[in-house]
Amino acid sequence: xxxxxxxxxxxxxxxxxxxxxxxxxxxxxxxxxxxxxxxxxxxxxxxxxxxxxxxxxxxxxxxxxxxxxxxxxxxxxxxxxxxxxxxxxxxxxxxxxxxxx
Amino acid sequence: xxxxxxxxxxxxxxxxxxxxxxxxxxxxxxxxxxxxxxxxxxxxxxxxxxxxxxxxxxxxxxxxxxxxxxxxxxxxxxxxxxxxxxxxxxxxxxxxxxxxxxxxxxxxxxxxxxxxxxxxxxxxxxxxxxxxxxxxxxxxxxxxxxxxxxxxxxxxxxxxxxxxxxxxxxxxxxxxxxxxxxxxxxxxxxxxxxxxxxxxxxxxxxxxxxxxxxxxxxxxxxxxxxxxxxxxxxxxxxxxxxxxxxxxxxxxxxxxxxxxxxxxxxxxxxxxxxxxxxxxxxxxxxxxxxxxxxxxxxxxxxxxxxxxxxxxxxxxxxxxxxxxx
Amino acid sequence: xxxxxxxxxxxxxxxxxxxxxxxxxxxxxxxxxxxxxxxxxxxxxxxxxxxxxxxxxxxxxxxxxxxxxxxxxxxxxxxxxxxxxxxxxxxxxxxxx
Numbered sequence: 001x002x003x004x005x006x007x008x009x010x011x012x013x014x015x016x017x018x019x020x021x022x023x024x025x026x027x028x029x030x031x032x033x034x035x036x037x038x039x040x041x042x043x044x045x046x047x048x049x050x051x052x053x054x055x056x057x058x059x060x061x062x063x064x065x066x067x068x069x070x071x072x073x074x075x076x077x078x079x080x081x082x083x084x085x086x087x088x089x090x091x092x093x094x095x096x097x098x099x100x101x
Numbered sequence: 102x103x104x105x106x107x108x109x110x111x112x113x114x115x116x117x118x119x120x121x122x123x124x125x126x127x128x129x130x131x132x133x134x135x136x137x138x139x140x141x142x143x144x145x146x147x148x149x150x151x152x153x154x155x156x157x158x159x160x161x162x163x164x165x166x167x168x169x170x171x172x173x174x175x176x177x178x179x180x181x182x183x184x185x186x187x188x189x190x191x192x193x194x195x196x197x198x199x200x201x202x203x204x205x206x207x208x209x210x211x212x213x214x215x216x217x218x219x220x221x222x223x224x225x226x227x228x229x230x231x232x233x234x235x236x237x238x239x240x241x242x243x244x245x246x247x248x249x250x251x252x253x254x255x256x257x258x259x260x261x262x263x264x265x266x267x268x269x270x271x272x273x274x275x276x277x278x279x280x281x282x283x284x285x286x287x288x289x290x291x292x293x294x295x296x297x298x299x300x301x302x303x304x305x306x307x308x309x310x311x312x313x314x315x316x317x318x319x320x321x322x323x324x325x326x327x328x329x330x331x332x333x334x335x336x337x338x339x340x341x342x343x344x345x346x347x348x349x350x351x352x353x354x355x356x357x358x359x360x361x362x363x364x365x366x367x368x369x370x371x372x373x374x375x376x377x378x379x380x381x382x383x384x385x386x387x388x389x390x391x392x393x394x395x396x397x398x399x400x401x402x403x404x405x406x407x408x409x410x411x412x413x414x415x416x417x418x419x420x421x422x423x424x425x426x
Numbered sequence: 427x428x429x430x431x432x433x434x435x436x437x438x439x440x441x442x443x444x445x446x447x448x449x450x451x452x453x454x455x456x457x458x459x460x461x462x463x464x465x466x467x468x469x470x471x472x473x474x475x476x477x478x479x480x481x482x483x484x485x486x487x488x489x490x491x492x493x494x495x496x497x498x499x500x501x502x503x504x505x506x507x508x509x510x511x512x513x514x515x516x517x518x519x520x521x522x523x
Contacts, residue, residue, distance in 0.1 A: 006427050013434050013475070020471070023464055024441040027448050033456050036448075040460055044467045051434075051471045055478050058427070067486055068474070071493045074301070075467055078497035081294040082463060085504040088288060090456055105432035112439050116446075123450065135449050135458040138499055142469045143442070145488065149476065154484040161488050165466070166495030170502035177506045291501060302494060309487075317484050326491070329498050336498075336505045 005057050012054035019047035032098035033090055037083050044079035048072055113147055130176055138169040154317040155246045158309070162325040167402055170332055174406055178279070241383025242314040250319065251387045255376040259361040262394060265401045266358050273410035287338050295337045302330035310395055314384070320357075320391040324398025331403035346411040354404060357397025360390050431475040438472050459503050466496030 019042050026039020052072040059065045120143065124136035141164025148157035233245045233253065240248035250258050306326040313319030341350065364386060365375040372379075378386050445468075448461040470489045477485025 010427060010430050013430060016471070017434060017437060020438055020441050020468060024445050027445055027461060027464060033454060033460065036457065036460055040464050043464055048467055048471050051474055055474055058478060064483070064486070067490065071470060071474070071486070071490050074298075074490075074493040075470060075496075077297060078294065078493070079463070079467065081290045082497055082500040082504070084290050085288055085501065086456055086460065089504050090454075095454070095456075105429060105436050109432065109436045109439060112436065112443065116439070116443055120446070129452075131455045132449065132452065132458055135455075135462050136446075138462045139442075139446065139449060139465050142465050142492075145492075146469065146472065146476075149473070149482075149485060149488065154482070154488065157488055158484075158491060161491045162495060165469075165492065166498045169462075169499035173499065173502045173506055291505075294497065294501070298494065298497065305490065305494060317487070322491075326494070329495055333498055333501070336501050 009054040009057045012050045012057070016047045016050035016054070019043055019050070023047065033095065034087060034097045037087055041079060041083055044075055048075055110150055113143060113150065117143055117147060130179075134169065134172045134176060137172065138165060141165040141168065155319070155322075158317055158322045159325065162322055162329065166329050167325055167332070170329075171402075171406055174408065178408055239380050239383070241378065241380070241385075241387050244313060244315050244317070246317070247313045247319050247387070251390060252376075252378060252383060255361075255390075256365075258394075259358075259365065259376070262358045262361055262397065265398065266355060269354060269401050269404045272405055272408060276409035277412045278407040278409040292337055295333055298333060299330050302326055302333070306330070306395070306399075310391060313391060314388070320394040321398060323391075324395040325402060327395060327399030328402035331399060332406055335403070335406070341411070350400070350404075350411060353396055353400040355397065357390075357394035360393035364390060428479045431479040435472045435475040435479070438468050438475070442468055455503070459500060463496065463500055466492060470496075 023039050023043030026042075027036050030036045030039055049072055052068045056065050056068050059068065117140065120136055120140045124133045124140060127133040127136060141160060144164055145157045145161040148154070148160055229249075230245075233249060236253070237243070237245060237248055240252045242248050242252070306323040309318040309326065310320060310323035311318075313323075361376075364378075368377050368379075369375040442465050445461050445464055449458045452458055470492050473485045473489040473492065477483065477489070
């Protein structure tokens with residue numbers, strides 16, 4: 001029984017890795033800041049979400065589950081807002097979105 | 102398992118050293134600030150790996166949150182008028198060689214002295230842990246770090262409050278405060294974020310403050326969190342209401358220091374030793390001082406952000422007229 | 427589970443190291459700020475994983491504080507930059523009495 005939960009958690013943690021790696025690679029390789037912004041939010045939403053889900057399965061108490069959920073929701077909301085604000089500011093400052101040449 | 106831990110620690114140390122070097126050498130001030138924020142994040146991780154959660158908490162709040170915001174505002178205030186200019190050309194070869202010589206000769210010799218001294222030290226240094234543990238039951242709190250900071254070596258924290266107060270007083274003597282953020286055109290998404298984050302920041306600050314008696318936390322961390330809340334409110338265009346910038350603001354800034362001072366004066370009169378709390382009152386006294394210090398730290402950090410002494414607000418009508426004109 | 431979390435935490439630290447390249451290269455301040463934003467999220471994940479692996483619940487608190495505060499620096503960046511540093515100050519203290 002325990003090992004099944006462990007298996008699930010392990011799989012979820014492993015599944016989070018591609019999102020963080022993709023976020024970083026996107027940050028490095030994508031051509032302009034709007035594309036990079038797009039790559040970034042994958043790590044916020046799914047990468048951290050999967051880690052939180054995995055650790056929620058392992059939590060000792062409901063309080064811990066709630067704290068983990070709160071952390072994820074905070075990062076989600078703050079990340080989404082900041083992404084919006086940055087894109088808005090960049091557009092206002094006259095940064096043109098990249099087009100395939 | 103230990104292999105992964107060792108690799109993690111090694112990479113962390115390597116990254117910290119590289120970051121420190123690159124950020125000090127950076128000519129682009131904005132790049133240096135972002136590097137500094139990243140440095141703060143990693144430093145908090147390092148403190149946790151060193152099993153110092155109190156410092157990690159403080160570093161996470163100060164390093165990753167407040168200093169970043171403070172430096173960004175400071176850079177905005179400098180404007181594009183100030184850029185890192187290269188130093189004037191050095192003339193003699195000796196002057197040109199002085200910096201590499203200093204670094205090349207002095208640093209290795211200092212390192213050698215430190216290394217030699219390192220090996221003469223006892224392998225297991227317990228420091229003051231035993232001493233603190235022996236007296237913890239008289240401290241009024243259960244967390245040894247809080248006991249040291251507010252009871253056994255309370256004068257350290259007392260003087261630190263004084264240093265913070267002095268820092269803000271010197272900022273006030275430099276210039277008038279300028280609200281660094283635009284008051285209008287606040288994005289709706291930001292307002293929503295503020296409505297959500299501000300109550301949470303206050304709640305978590307309270308949680309961290311009260312937990313200082315039993316575990317990692319306390320006045321400094323709580324005050325810094327509150328300061329982040331004030332900064333967030335300022336980012337959304339809020340300002341101190343007129344009439345609250347005089348005595349009330351000064352009271353908020355200094356109440357941490359004055360509460361400590363009063364406690365020192367009363368204990369001096371009672372027992373002849375400043376800050377020697379009577380055992381049955383120690384817990385309540387520490388909590389009282391911590392609450393006052395939390396408010397002071399919050400307002401002191403936020404006042405540093407304003408970058409100068411407060412100026413009386415002009416009547417709102419005057420601004421409106423100017424805007425519409 | 428614990429060793430897996432440690433290894434994943436290590437890989438996440440490696441992604442931070444890689445992401446530093448974007449901070450160094452830029453080219454715009456926004457690009458650099460984006461990288462710092464990603465570091466914040468990654469640090470939260472590392473903290474949670476390390477806290478689980480080393481059985482120290484206090485790491486969750488530090489992660490919570492990170493989650494609360496990573497937005498503050500980024501919002502400061504966005505809001506501050508809206509004021510053009512070369513433009514004359516439009517603030518209240520310039521209003522003649």
